[in-house]
Structure formats: C-alpha cells, structure tokens
Amino acid sequence: xxxxxxxxxxxxxxxxxxxxxxxxxxxxxxxxxxxxxxxxxxxxxxxxxxxxxxxxxxxxxxxxxxxxxxxxxxxxxxxxxxxxxxxxxxxxxxxxxxxxxxxxxxxxxxxxxxxxxxx
Amino acid sequence: xxxxxxxxxxxxxxxxxxxxxxxxxxxxxxxxxxxxxxxxxxxxxxxxxxxxxxxxxxxxxxxxxxxxxxxxxxxxxxxxxxxxxxxxxxxxxxxxxxxxxxxxxxxxxxxxxxxxxxx
Numbered sequence: 281x282x283x284x285x286x287x288x289x290x291x292x293x294x295x296x297x298x299x300x301x302x303x304x305x306x307x308x309x310x311x312x313x314x315x316x317x318x319x320x321x322x323x324x325x326x327x328x329x330x331x332x333x334x335x336x337x338x339x340x341x342x343x344x345x346x347x348x349x350x351x352x353x354x355x356x357x358x359x360x361x362x363x364x365x366x367x368x369x370x371x372x373x374x375x376x377x378x379x380x381x382x383x384x385x386x387x388x389x390x391x392x393x394x395x396x397x398x399x
Numbered sequence: 400x401x402x403x404x405x406x407x408x409x410x411x412x413x414x415x416x417x418x419x420x421x422x423x424x425x426x427x428x429x430x431x432x433x434x435x436x437x438x439x440x441x442x443x444x445x446x447x448x449x450x451x452x453x454x455x456x457x458x459x460x461x462x463x464x465x466x467x468x469x470x471x472x473x474x475x476x477x478x479x480x481x482x483x484x485x486x487x488x489x490x491x492x493x494x495x496x497x498x499x500x501x502x503x504x505x506x507x508x509x510x511x512x513x514x515x516x517x518x
Contacts (some may be wrong), residue, residue, distance in 0.1 A: 285418050291501060292485040294409040295512065302406065302516070367515050374512045378505040382410060385504030386497040393414065393493045396486050397421070397464040 287394045291382045311372045406513045410501040430491045439481045
C-alpha cells in the first residue's frame with residue numbers, strides 16, 4: 281500500500297451566462313485581492329498575474345452583467361486605485377458562502393471517496 | 400438594463416493530493432464515457448480528446464492512488480476494451496453525488512448572486 285498525503289477537496293464553482301464564463305474561483309480571488317490592496321496593480325502582483333490579465337478580468341466582470349463589481353479611481357499621486365462596488369463585495373461574499381456550504385454539505389461523500397482511494 | 404440569458408452554476412470539485420490533481424470534472428466525464436462505451440478510444444472520441452490525452456488521464460487515475468479506477472483488456476478483434484473497476488464506479492458515483500449535493504445546498508446563495516448581477 282502506497283503512503284500518500286491527505287486528499288484535499290476544492291469546490292471551484294463556475295458561473296456561466298450563455299457560453300460565457302461570468303465568474304469563478306480566479307475572479308473571486310482577484311476581487312479578494314483588490315479588496316485587500318485597493319489596487320488592480322497590487323492585486324495582480326499578489327496573484328503573480330500580469331496587470332493586463334487582471335485588468336481584462338475586471339473589465340469582463342464589469343461588462344458581462346448589469347452591475348459593475350469593481351470601481352476604479354484615476355489620478356492623484358497613487359496611479360489610481362480600485363475597490364469593490366457594493367455588488368462586487370456582496371457577490372464575493374455569496375460566492376465564498378457557496379464554497380463553504382458546498383464543502384459542508386458534501387463532507388460524507390468526500391470521506392467516502394478518500395477512504396475508497398486510500399484503502 | 401442589458402438582457403441576458405440565465406446564469407448557470409457548475410460545481411467543479413477538484414481533488415488534490417499533495418500538489419497533484421487526483422480527480423476532477425474532466426476525469427469524471429472521462430470515466431462516465433468509458434463506462435458507456437467500454438473503450439478508452441471511443442470515450443476519447445466522444446469527448447473530442449486525443450487518445451493519448453485520455454490514456455494519460457487514465458494512467459494518472461490508476462497510478463496516483465492505491466486503487467485503480469479503470470481496467471483495460473487487451474487483444475481480440477476489438478483492439479482491447481476498458482471498463483471501470485468497482486472502485487472506479489463507486490468514485491464516479493460519489494463524485495456525482497458531491498455535485499448534486501453541492502448544487503442543492505447552495506441554491507439560495509446562487510439565486511442571490513443571480514439576482515444581484517441581473518437587477
């Protein structure tokens with residue numbers, strides 16, 4: 281019997297609209313970093329992501345639905361900042377809730393899979 | 400207000416062991432197609448996936464944990480076939496249960512996100 285570390289389950293909910301990917305784990309993490317750092321540049325750095333990629337994801341989040349999720353401010357000494365809109369924060373919180381709830385609800389099936397694979 | 404189609408939520412649970420991805424939505428679909436077609440070749444075709452890619456995923460599923468999930472048979476007129484092991488079938492079923500349970504448990508938060516984005 282091989283020894284192996286513990287299995288880790290990660291919910292990675294995707295939200296689609298038509299064929300388009302509207303929201304998912306990457307965008308949730310980006311929102312969280314923007315919330316923490318107050319800046320798309322710094323959020324991108326924290327995620328080892330190019331600024332262009334982060335900017336594209338933000339634009340995509342703001343344009344794909346009726347509500348913007350990130351608000352940017354320009355000018356001043358600090359190259360402009362970014363923060364979550366009220367909707368952006370609420371969507372992030374609801375998404376994290378989905379992750380927590382799905383982990384709790386599936387605990388037994390997770391244990392079953394882990395037992396089957398490791399025994 | 401933009402009109403847009405309904406939001407669709409997809410749980411895409413990943414199972415990791417150490418740094419390695421052990422199981423996820425793609426492997427679950429591959430197991431399901433192997434179960435249906437009795438063949439890795441046909442499962443790969445049904446998923447628009449190269450045979451080499453499918454074979455690598457099967458090898459990875461069989462080697463990464465203590466139990467094999469797919470059993471292959473060689474020779475005969477039909478280039479050999481493949482079927483799920485008892486563990487493979489049970490893992491697939493438990494994974495589908497995780498998907499169903501997580502969708503049910505998060506229905507309210509899903510509605511909340513859909514309402515926030517579309518209103």
